[in-house]
Amino acid sequence: MASDDDQIDILLIEPNAADTRLFTEQFKDAKLTNNLHAVSDGEAAVEFVRQRGDHAATPCPDLILLEPNLPGKTGRDVLSELNGDPQLSEIPVVVLTSSDAEEEIVKSHGLDADHFIRKPIEPAEFIDFVRTIEDFWLAIVQKSAAGD
Numbered sequence: 001m002a003s004d005d006d007q008i009d010i011l012l013i014e015p016n017a018a019d020t021r022l023f024t025e026q027f028k029d030a031k032l033t034n035n036l037h038a039v040s041d042g043e044a045a046v047e048f049v050r051q052r053g054d055h056a057a058t059p060c061p062d063l064i065l066l067e068p069n070l071p072g073k074t075g076r077d078v079l080s081e082l083n084g085d086p087q088l089s090e091i092p093v094v095v096l097t098s099s100d101a102e103e104e105i106v107k108s109h110g111l112d113a114d115h116f117i118r119k120p121i122e123p124a125e126f127i128d129f130v131r132t133i134e135d136f137w138l139a140i141v142q143k144s145a146a147g148d
Helices: 017-029 042-049 077-085 100-107 125-147
Strands: 008-013 034-039 063-066 093-097 114-119
Touching: 008 017, 008 042, 017 034, 017 125, 042 063, 042 077, 042 100, 063 077, 063 125, 077 093, 114 125
Parallel strands: 008 034, 008 063, 063 093, 093 114
Antiparallel strands: none
Protein backbone atom coordinates (compact mmCIF):
# COMPACT_ATOMS: atom_id res chain seq x y z
CA MET A 1 0.00 0.00 0.00
CA ALA A 2 1.22 3.50 -0.78
CA SER A 3 2.40 5.78 1.99
CA ASP A 4 0.91 9.25 2.21
CA ASP A 5 3.99 10.63 0.38
CA ASP A 6 3.62 8.21 -2.52
CA GLN A 7 1.31 8.34 -5.47
CA ILE A 8 -1.89 6.41 -5.00
CA ASP A 9 -2.88 3.94 -7.69
CA ILE A 10 -6.65 4.01 -8.00
CA LEU A 11 -8.54 1.51 -10.14
CA LEU A 12 -11.87 2.79 -11.43
CA ILE A 13 -14.18 0.01 -12.63
CA GLU A 14 -16.81 1.89 -14.63
CA PRO A 15 -18.66 0.72 -17.76
CA ASN A 16 -19.87 4.20 -18.79
CA ALA A 17 -17.23 5.93 -20.93
CA ALA A 18 -18.65 9.42 -20.24
CA ASP A 19 -18.48 8.85 -16.47
CA THR A 20 -14.94 7.50 -16.81
CA ARG A 21 -13.96 10.68 -18.66
CA LEU A 22 -15.50 12.87 -15.92
CA PHE A 23 -13.78 10.88 -13.18
CA THR A 24 -10.45 11.15 -15.01
CA GLU A 25 -10.74 14.91 -15.52
CA GLN A 26 -11.72 15.59 -11.92
CA PHE A 27 -8.98 13.40 -10.47
CA LYS A 28 -6.41 15.23 -12.60
CA ASP A 29 -7.63 18.52 -11.13
CA ALA A 30 -7.68 17.23 -7.55
CA LYS A 31 -4.94 17.77 -5.00
CA LEU A 32 -4.89 14.05 -4.22
CA THR A 33 -1.72 12.59 -5.70
CA ASN A 34 -2.88 9.67 -7.76
CA ASN A 35 -2.66 7.57 -10.86
CA LEU A 36 -6.17 6.77 -12.02
CA HIS A 37 -6.49 3.57 -14.02
CA ALA A 38 -9.83 2.67 -15.57
CA VAL A 39 -11.37 -0.55 -16.85
CA SER A 40 -14.92 -1.03 -18.10
CA ASP A 41 -15.86 -4.52 -16.95
CA GLY A 42 -15.37 -7.11 -14.23
CA GLU A 43 -13.11 -9.40 -16.24
CA ALA A 44 -10.66 -6.57 -16.95
CA ALA A 45 -10.81 -5.53 -13.29
CA VAL A 46 -9.76 -8.98 -12.11
CA GLU A 47 -6.99 -9.09 -14.73
CA PHE A 48 -5.81 -5.67 -13.50
CA VAL A 49 -5.67 -6.50 -9.79
CA ARG A 50 -4.05 -9.87 -10.50
CA GLN A 51 -1.62 -8.14 -12.90
CA ARG A 52 -2.30 -10.58 -15.73
CA GLY A 53 -2.71 -10.27 -19.48
CA ASP A 54 -2.69 -6.68 -20.74
CA HIS A 55 -2.22 -5.52 -17.15
CA ALA A 56 0.88 -7.56 -16.29
CA ALA A 57 3.03 -4.43 -16.01
CA THR A 58 0.50 -2.32 -14.08
CA PRO A 59 0.78 -1.70 -10.36
CA CYS A 60 -1.63 -3.35 -7.99
CA PRO A 61 -4.14 -0.64 -6.98
CA ASP A 62 -4.11 0.96 -3.54
CA LEU A 63 -7.83 1.76 -3.82
CA ILE A 64 -10.66 0.44 -6.00
CA LEU A 65 -13.73 2.43 -7.06
CA LEU A 66 -16.34 -0.10 -8.16
CA GLU A 67 -19.55 0.45 -10.12
CA PRO A 68 -21.64 -2.59 -9.11
CA ASN A 69 -23.60 -2.84 -12.38
CA LEU A 70 -21.01 -4.21 -14.75
CA PRO A 71 -21.41 -6.16 -17.98
CA GLY A 72 -20.34 -9.81 -17.73
CA LYS A 73 -18.63 -10.40 -14.37
CA THR A 74 -20.65 -8.26 -11.95
CA GLY A 75 -19.43 -6.01 -9.17
CA ARG A 76 -20.55 -8.68 -6.73
CA ASP A 77 -18.41 -11.26 -8.56
CA VAL A 78 -15.41 -8.93 -8.50
CA LEU A 79 -15.80 -8.24 -4.77
CA SER A 80 -16.25 -11.92 -4.04
CA GLU A 81 -13.02 -12.72 -5.86
CA LEU A 82 -11.14 -9.92 -4.10
CA ASN A 83 -12.45 -10.93 -0.68
CA GLY A 84 -11.57 -14.57 -1.35
CA ASP A 85 -7.89 -13.81 -1.91
CA PRO A 86 -5.92 -12.82 1.23
CA GLN A 87 -3.55 -10.55 -0.72
CA LEU A 88 -6.31 -8.78 -2.66
CA SER A 89 -8.75 -8.53 0.25
CA GLU A 90 -6.50 -5.86 1.79
CA ILE A 91 -7.27 -3.42 -1.05
CA PRO A 92 -9.95 -0.95 0.10
CA VAL A 93 -13.03 -1.00 -2.16
CA VAL A 94 -15.49 1.87 -2.52
CA VAL A 95 -18.75 0.87 -4.20
CA LEU A 96 -20.28 3.65 -6.28
CA THR A 97 -24.07 3.83 -5.99
CA SER A 98 -26.64 6.05 -7.68
CA SER A 99 -28.95 6.45 -4.68
CA ASP A 100 -29.55 5.38 -1.11
CA ALA A 101 -32.03 2.81 -2.43
CA GLU A 102 -29.40 1.33 -4.75
CA GLU A 103 -26.94 1.19 -1.84
CA GLU A 104 -29.46 -0.87 0.14
CA ILE A 105 -30.05 -3.16 -2.86
CA VAL A 106 -26.30 -3.60 -3.35
CA LYS A 107 -25.82 -4.38 0.35
CA SER A 108 -28.73 -6.83 0.29
CA HIS A 109 -26.95 -8.75 -2.46
CA GLY A 110 -24.04 -9.35 -0.12
CA LEU A 111 -21.52 -6.86 -1.46
CA ASP A 112 -19.01 -6.55 1.34
CA ALA A 113 -17.26 -3.28 0.55
CA ASP A 114 -15.22 -0.95 2.74
CA HIS A 115 -17.35 2.06 1.88
CA PHE A 116 -20.30 3.13 -0.25
CA ILE A 117 -20.35 6.53 -1.95
CA ARG A 118 -23.08 8.03 -4.08
CA LYS A 119 -21.84 8.43 -7.62
CA PRO A 120 -21.97 12.04 -8.83
CA ILE A 121 -24.54 12.84 -11.51
CA GLU A 122 -23.73 16.43 -12.40
CA PRO A 123 -20.19 17.46 -13.39
CA ALA A 124 -20.05 19.93 -10.48
CA GLU A 125 -20.73 17.07 -8.04
CA PHE A 126 -17.51 15.34 -9.10
CA ILE A 127 -15.46 17.91 -7.16
CA ASP A 128 -17.18 16.92 -3.90
CA PHE A 129 -16.85 13.27 -4.88
CA VAL A 130 -13.08 13.58 -5.32
CA ARG A 131 -12.84 15.31 -1.92
CA THR A 132 -14.79 12.43 -0.37
CA ILE A 133 -12.38 9.91 -1.92
CA GLU A 134 -9.44 11.98 -0.66
CA ASP A 135 -10.91 12.03 2.87
CA PHE A 136 -11.52 8.28 2.70
CA TRP A 137 -7.95 7.65 1.58
CA LEU A 138 -6.47 9.91 4.27
CA ALA A 139 -8.52 8.07 6.92
CA ILE A 140 -7.08 4.76 5.66
CA VAL A 141 -3.53 6.13 5.76
CA GLN A 142 -4.02 7.52 9.28
CA LYS A 143 -5.58 4.25 10.49
CA SER A 144 -2.71 2.29 8.94
CA ALA A 145 -0.10 4.58 10.54
CA ALA A 146 -1.82 4.26 13.93
CA GLY A 147 -1.72 0.47 13.63
CA ASP A 148 2.02 0.37 12.98
